[in-house]
Amino acid sequence: RLDMEGALTARDRVGIQDFVLLDETTEVAVISNLKKRFSKDLIYTYIGTLIVSVNPYKDLDIYSKKQMDVYMGVNFFELPPHIYALADNAYHTMLTEFNNHFILISGESGAGKTEASKKILQYYAVSCPSTTLMNTVRDKMLMSNPVLEAFGNAKTLKNDNSSRFGKYMDIQFDSQGDAVGGHILNYLLEKSRVVHQNHGERNFHVFYQLVEGGSDDLLTQLGLERDVQHYYYLTQGECAIVSSINDKNDWKSVKNALQVIEFDETNTNHLFRVVASVLHLGNVHFDPDSKGHALLKNNTELNWVSDLLGVDANSLKEGLTFRKIEAKTEQVLSPFTIDHAIYVRDALAKAIYGQTFTWLVNRINESMENKCQFWSYKDSSRKTVIGLLDIYGFEVFYVNSFEQFCINYCNEKLQQLFIQLTLKAEQEEYEAEGIEWEPVQFFNNKIICDLVEEKHRGIISILDEECLRPGDATDLTFLERLEEKMGNHPHFVTHKLADKMTRKTLERGDFRLLHYAGEVTYCVVGKLDKNNDLLYRNITNLVCQSKNTIVRECFSAVDTTNKRRPETVATQFKNSLQKLTEMLMAKEAWYIRCLKSNESKQPGQFDEALIRHQVKYLGLMEHLRVRRAGFAYRRKYEDFLKRYKPLCPATWPHWRGIPADGVELLVQHLGYLPDEYKMGRTKIFIRHPRTLYATEDAYEKCKHDLASKLQAKYKGYKVKGEFKKQKEAATKIETCWRGAQARKEKENLNCILFTCFRFIKAYINRGEAKSTDNSEYLAFVRQSYLNRLKNNLPKTVLDKTTWLTPPAVLTEASEILRKLHYRLMVRKYVRGIPPQKKAQLQMKVVTSAIFKGKKESYPPSIAQPFLDTRISEQEINIRVLSMIRNEQIKYSVPVIKYDRNGFKPRPRQLILTKTAAHLVEEAKIKRRVSYSSLKGISVSNLSDGIIVIHITCEDPKQKGDLIIQCDHLYEFLTKLSIIANKQDAIKVVQGSIKLEIQSGKESAVDFTTGQEAMVYKAKNGHLMVVATRTKTR
């Protein structure tokens, strides 16, 4: 736990926070450091985990709740030294290690021990977890203080609130750290104060509080006057009223505290009666009778005492003025001298008060007792304690009596305890770390303890012997016995034993002890009495029957039947100290050493001489030496490395190996000499603080360099970090986006698959009637077919092949559509035809009606457009024209006319007018055939151009039928049929056409096919026409 970082860092600020790190362990250096810090109101300084506290005599703002919070759970050395750090560390160590602790607070009267213990209690009251139950325990612990202070504290020259008893208080914690109970042990109440106070001092506070603060009723009940000056026991110091003390207010606090610690009315009442009885007892005065024996001055006070204590007044009177001597068969009363009576009176007062104080402590203990065993969920056995020992420090007065002897003996014992615990701890640590133990130069005060307490040989034994010895034992015979027995002891000296020089400083009735802290001279006067502390038996018997329950309880514990003398005060004290040390030995120790800064209780005054005296008598230098035994500083390898690794390139920034190796490397790099340090199992031990300081200085310097490096690194790191963050964010977004995409794709795919399945199913069912399974598919098929159809419609009316094959469902519709489309195309086509073409087509329709499928050369002729005429009017002879002018020429075409006899071909013009066809040769109209005489027209079914025009022939002279050949057969015949309105007259004939050459004279034209087209007169007299075969398409 020796973490000294805080101390190191702060060392240059105001002195050194930890004396262990002082380079020189001299008293001068220690005091100068204390002074430096005190001047800046830094009243706490460490020696390791020990706290040295200097009483500032002024309120410092360092005990607030905020301050408590600062120290809660923080490592001991991380913050400036404070009593809270110690309290907190003890508490947390107790919790984690589950062991018991004690905090020893020592120092001179007025140095601040009681204040320190209260601050620790307050710290625990605030910082420990609490429940309602715990709160009452806590309140009781806190409230025990005002009660005990009222009964056990007094104004002295040194301290207005001086504790006149030693106090050890256990605070019990359960395993969760809740305060569950408390227990107080009290030591050596300064009872003599009840009956006597030095000048400038007072009796215990409670007397003044009662007289000043008690209600009128209460005072009347107790027979008291509201005037402290009225009471002998309150006025010897002549300072009953002190400005710094408000007895009235304190009385209220005490009454309130008594309620908190559950004092019932009877107990409270009896307690006040005891207090009052002591005051009355003090006012019992004696007058000498004629023989010089003590006589009571008046009975009033005695009656009050008997009333308050509930004892018989006469017996009390007897007890105060006579001694009962028990002879063999009878009791003899021996009267007291006045001095003796006063001694007995005072002894009674001291005894009652002293016993009541012990009773009070017991009652408080009962009230603070750990009640948790009644709570089923808590295991009362699992508790740990922190003990607070607020005990007198070394007292060195001008005259030192029995009390100082006891107190200083107690300090010797505590020093011995410290040595044993500290050395033991140190030795154990060395052993655990495998480091050879080096003997430490310090003074072991065991020799003085033995001098005081050794059985049969020690001062206490000799004192007891003298007390018990029959015969006239006096203080001086005791001194002689001491001289006899201790003659050669190096720590004991008397006037008789001393050398010349020393003798001058010693009175005859003195003995001097060389305590570990320094020498103290004790006066033997009164020692025997004080050690005996006797109360005569008749008095004891009397108070045993007291009607005051407190008094009765207190004294019935004292075994009055036992003839053996009770243990002397010194032996009792020795035994209780023995028990205390045994108890403390089993606990882990923490120390607070309180120093007073000046005798006049003034803030800001640092009395160096006084401080030096205390440093000496508190054994601070001894403590420091033991603490620094061998090595001033030790630290776990990990921690040492963590702090100093920047100092060595091999360990910076990271040491990956075993920490001990890293530390070895580090210290070698730093140039530590082999004698300056030792490597333990887990810790490095450094002998001198200066070695550490050099390291620390190097570290400080290096820190600055490192800071700038780190800053740069950090900036880079930050930027990098941001970039990384952005990158991560981008990746995240990307991932999310990809995820979303993938999900979408998957959805699509699912959708596709689903659709596919549906389509497949629908496809399978496509032939079925429309159902939920196939309706959609069918709709799709329909739409898709129609869409495709739209783009693949036939472009021309003639295109009969282009038409998409419809799906089954659309067969009917497709057919309708197809027809509609064709009609539409036809309509469009028809609408688009120009008038001439229309006329032409109309003619072609006529042609078609006549010839289609009948004549071989018809199909190829279809494509041949019809012309208006084949011979223009200019080509017709003007005479002919003039002849037929009034008939209107409709169409003219060159033809070959075959003679009826001989079938000679003759080229002619055939001119169609409105009424007749004219066969013209040059200027002659060779023949005129009026349409009315047109009997019929015959053509062959072959591809020849022969036309036979049948003409009605009534007159035999009249020419017969006309045979012509025309290259534009279809055009000519169509025009003719239209003009002459003779469509039905045209016949397509197979084989041969009969004709009338003359009326009654017939012939024929025979048709045949052959290689070459020919027309000739056949042997049978017929006209033979050979046509070539037209290739059929």
Ligand SMILES: Nc1ncnc2c1ncn2[C@@H]1O[C@H](COP(=O)(O)OP(=O)(O)OP(=O)(O)O)[C@@H](O)[C@H]1O
């Ligand atoms: N930390 C402190 N801050 C301010 N004043 C203090 C402090 N400690 C002590 N004092 C002052 O010193 C006085 C004496 O302190 P305290 O009663 O604690 O001394 P003590 O060591 O218990 O003495 P004794 O041995 O006589 O009981 C207190 O009443 C208070 O005025």
Ligand SMILES: [Mg+2]
């Ligand atoms: Mg005190």
